Amino acid sequence: DAGVIQSPRHEVTEMGQEVTLRCKPISGHDYLFWYRQTMMRGLELLIYFNNNVPIDDSGMPEDRFSAKMPNASFSTLKIQPSEPRDSAVYFCASRDRLGNQPQHFGDGTRLSIL
Amino acid sequence: QKEVEQDPGPLSVPEGAIVSLNCTYSNSAFQYFMWYRQYSRKGPELLMYTYSSGNKEDGRFTAQVDKSSKYISLFIRDSQPSDSATYLCAKGGSNYKLTFGKGTLLTVNP
Numbered sequence: 649d650a651g652v653i654q655s656p657r658h659e660v661t662e663m664g665q666e667v668t669l670r671c672k673p674i675s676g677h678d679y680l681f682w683y684r685q686t687m688m689r690g691l692e693l694l695i696y697f698n699n700n701v702p703i704d705d706s707g708m709p710e711d712r713f714s715a716k717m718p719n720a721s722f723s724t725l726k727i728q729p730s731e732p733r734d735s736a737v738y739f740c741a742s743r744d745r746l747g748n749q750p751q752h753f754g755d756g757t758r759l760s761i762l
Numbered sequence: 763q764k765e766v767e768q769d770p771g772p773l774s775v776p777e778g779a780i781v782s783l784n785c786t787y788s789n790s791a792f793q794y795f796m797w798y799r800q801y802s803r804k805g806p807e808l809l810m811y812t813y814s815s816g817n818k819e820d821g822r823f824t825a826q827v828d829k830s831s832k833y834i835s836l837f838i839r840d841s842q843p844s845d846s847a848t849y850l851c852a853k854g855g856s857n858y859k860l861t862f863g864k865g866t867l868l869t870v871n872p
Contacts, residue, residue: 652805679858690864691806691850704859739805743858748794748813751860753805 650674652754654740660760666728669757671740672721677752678745682715682725685737685756697723698745730761765789766853768863777872781838785851785863788832795827797836798850800865806850810836841870 653672661667673680681696695705700717708715712731717723727734737758741751768785775781787793794813798806810825812818818825826835834851848865 691862693859693861696859698858704857741805748811748854750796750808750811753798753807755803755805758803 652740652742652752654738654754654757656757657755658758658760660762661730662762663732664729665761666726667730667734667759667761669725669738669740669759671723671725671754673723673740673742674752675721676744677742679743679751680717680723681741681743681751682723683739683741683753685739691739694725732761735759735761765861766851766863768851769866770864772867772869774869774871775841777841777843777870779841779870781836781841781845781868781870783836783838783849783851783866783868785834786832787834787853787861789853789855790829790832791855794854795825795834796852796854796860797823797825798852798862800848800850802847809849841868843870843872845870 655670679698682694683691685691694707695715696703697717715725737756739753739756741753743749743751766787796811797809799809800806812825812827815827815829822839824837846869848867850865851863852860854860
């Protein structure tokens with residue numbers, strides 16, 4: 649059973665460039681979450697979707713960040729323009745809608761903005 | 763005050779030791795609690811979850827919740843080098859969101 653798949657695993661780019669992170673959730677999961685993890689702030693929720701619709705984007709740091717979920721099997725998180733302070737590990741997670749199910753995480757994208 | 767506070771450690775113990783990992787939380791809205799384990803360069807994976815006060819045991823792991831004092835703990839018995847990881851506590855509510863502590867880095871030395 650395939651888990652949550654994220655790509656790329658690593659991304660190194662220069663300040664000002666557009667960055668696109670991708671996520672394929674577990675098949676059948678209705679909820680998809682994007683997180684950012686840093687040493688200083690830990691794991692922070694950026695945005696989450698239910699049935700492809702954004703429900704809560706209050707964690708998105710600023711307008712340079714945007715996320716989409718065009719269908720049930722794909723989501724993107726885009727940063728434009730990127731800044732060095734965006735360097736972090738970005739995780740995608742998904743979960744089933746039933747009860748208090750756990751979130752299942754991908755292995756993350758390690759992003760470095762030079 | 764952050765909604766979930768966790769002692770960041772790091773914590774280093776000898777193999778076979780009993781490990782205690784702790785978190786406190788604020789906001790008493792409907793809640794359940796989870797412990798995730800995160801190995802280096804991997805995503806967090808669920809270790810245990812619990813809804814109610816008291817203890818829940820799974821092999822060498824015991825999760826404890828004290829809602830009156832807003833305190834959650836994870837105990838690891840007979841710790842092994844393979845337990846070396848970052849442990850994240852998390853609190854969930856009715857809105858499907860999880861709020862995580864910053865994590866405690868544990869090293870079990872053989």
